Amino acid sequence: MTLADTSPRFIETIRYADGRLHLLDLHTDRMRATRREVYGIEGPGLDASMFHIPPHLAGITVKCRVIYGRDIDDIQYEAYTPHPLSRLRMVSDNTVDYHLKYLDRTPLAYPDIPLRPDEGLVIVKDGLVTDSTYANLLLLAPDRAYTPSTPLLPGVMRRHLLDTGRAVPIHITPADLLPGNRLGITHIAYINALLPPGTLPPIAVTHIHPLHDK
Incomplete structure (x- = not known):
């Protein structure tokens, strides 16, 4: 098999809404950084x-999937409907690595943890909160919004919120996601390129299960 057949594939998922592509420059930055790390080229x-x-997708929110390696392999389009969650579970995994946005999401699969349709997973690594399995986290307190400073994957929406001063990066422990935490966090929101703040209702910390070992 050739190198092109066996080398990893990566993905950028871009939101098209209101007649335009959002945060395209930040997606480009991440794509180039990935290629520099993996192939030594931009x-x-x-x-x-x-x-x-x-x-037929005009006028609605579209999920644009750019699949690439050394070159862009494909661009796919589909209508996007966000899936609301009402509960979260925390799982401890000190070996997970997803610092590049691989097309293969196997490292983020936890088949041994049963989840209800309205539940999501938050991953804790080395004692610190990182991400959910498909989004970064925005942690809402009465006077500000935080985001974990130790994400598995630095997302483009997370970067946008940091660059515009709308989120504060901070080390987050599992205890910070439970009622009565030191930061006054009351709710957690999922954020990614397709989920800008306010897209889905945030999840109250009273609906978060304590830590579960993988």
């Missing part, structure tokens, strides 16, 4: 002219 970035939204 390669071409992303440009709006590469995207061709199907007419």
